[in-house]
Amino acid sequence: MSFSGVENRLAVMGLQLPDAPRPVGNYRAAVISNELLFISGQLPMSGGELKYRGRVGVELTEAAGGEAAQLAALNVLAQIKAALGGFDRLVSLVRVEGFVSSAPGWTNQPRVLDHASNLFAAVLGERGVHARSAIGTSQLPLNAAVELVVTAAVAAPPAKEQ
Amino acid sequence: MSFSGVENRLAVMGLQLPDAPRPVGNYRAAVISNELLFISGQLPMSGGELKYRGRVGVELTEAAGGEAAQLAALNVLAQIKAALGGFDRLVSLVRVEGFVSSAPGWTNQPRVLDHASNLFAAVLGERGVHARSAIGTSQLPLNAAVELVVTAAVAAPPAKEQ
Amino acid sequence: MSFSGVENRLAVMGLQLPDAPRPVGNYRAAVISNELLFISGQLPMSGGELKYRGRVGVELTEAAGGEAAQLAALNVLAQIKAALGGFDRLVSLVRVEGFVSSAPGWTNQPRVLDHASNLFAAVLGERGVHARSAIGTSQLPLNAAVELVVTAAVAAPPAKEQ
Helix, strand or coil: CCCCHHHHHHHHCCCCCCCCCCCCCCCECEEEECCEEEECCECCEECCEECCECCECCCECHHHHHHHHHHHHHHHHHHHHHHHCCCCCEEEEEEEEEEEEECCCCCCHHHHHHHHHHHHHHHHHHHHCCEEEEEEECECHHHECEEEEEEEEECCCCCCCC | CCCCHHHHHHHHCCCCCCCCCCCCCCCECEEEECCEEEECCECCEECCEECCECCECCCECHHHHHHHHHHHHHHHHHHHHHHHCCCCCEEEEEEEEEEEEECCCCCCHHHHHHHHHHHHHHHHHHHHCCEEEEEEECECHHHECEEEEEEEEECCCCCCCC | CCCCHHHHHHHHCCCCCCCCCCCCCCCECEEEECCEEEECCECCEECCEECCECCECCCECHHHHHHHHHHHHHHHHHHHHHHHCCCCCEEEEEEEEEEEEECCCCCCHHHHHHHHHHHHHHHHHHHHCCEEEEEEECECHHHECEEEEEEEEECCCCCCCC
8 A cells, every 4th residue: 555645744743643442342443334434533642652631621722622622533534544445435524523531620631632623624535524512421431531523424445345 | 494293392481492502612513424413412492601510409599409400301392393494304203311419319300301201292292202211420510410421313415315 | 014034033142122212202213314224322122111211331331331331223224124124125224323422431332332333233234333432421312322314225115115
């Protein structure tokens, strides 16, 4: 798999795709059905480690929350690449559900999630458009700061694919 | 766009569609893919303002929570109209995810969300049917009381559409 | 409806399908659209009663949380059977969203949800694969310990079905 346009754009931004994390339980990282790609919830992982723990507004600043959202978005891109063997078959993102571990009374979840949405726009262009929901929650798995759940539209695989 | 049957039924109920709110971040209010319409999370907005803030069971009564759910549902309808240019292409709602900002120990989320489901049934009839999930949460964006995330089935656009 | 392979496998495990719970509000237990089956949020119900209440890590142990997840998964299977008249039309699960009512600081949601994923794998085999998201929350409807929201792929109904 050659370096894609997506990865070139990331490199220009000083970013690179992490290894696509393996599921932390008995499920698949991604499932394709009816030309939709359903990606399991992605956390801010890098090098096999969770990088941002705790609640935004208590253990983490809003700026750190934004970094967590961007890193989770990189993991989403890594899962897309792993599921589709690159980005050619990606038609577009469709839906992003963003869950943010939140301090009581802290209500800027959309601002934090914009760091994910901005990354998708920057590297995927028109293919990065998505509907979004932002939800604050008291607790995420492994004490992650952010979890992103993405659904994307994909093209049917080429007829002669092995 | 002429006044639709949906809007006539709302008028009989003394209700009207708010302006479809613009996204509060870098995403789209709605995305169509594979004949499914994915609508971004809708809050109880009216006239550009969030009308119901806080947790049901603490800052808000259950009755106010129900009003918030109904208003969020009106915003869902406004987004459908904006995305499809009316309601003709709407085949039916499919899925409603309801998040309710909840006091500790308050567990009547379904009762609050019925105010949204009832509105959909009243104005969309058979096209208003949906599967639903009700989730209580400690915090929603902008301190909203309710957030609705709706997926709908839509017909393909007419062949000669500009 | 004869006893299916799915139910035989459950029987071997000493389990049986509960009656598919009726919605607790003005919505449908399941909706089919575009060959996707959207199932309403399922709680750990049995015999018309909610069996596991409270937060994992406070009122419930992690082991009890796992039992709650398995029971909610049985209710998902019951809804699939009710919606499709059996399991023949089920192509595969696609997506499982797991919400776990969680004590502050308790972050093993994936471990609890594996009891649902394991059940799906055991009785559905390859048709049980799914993408998954795990979310901790402060409060679920009726004070349930776990809620599962499942999307599945289904085959078109036979042309001459009555």
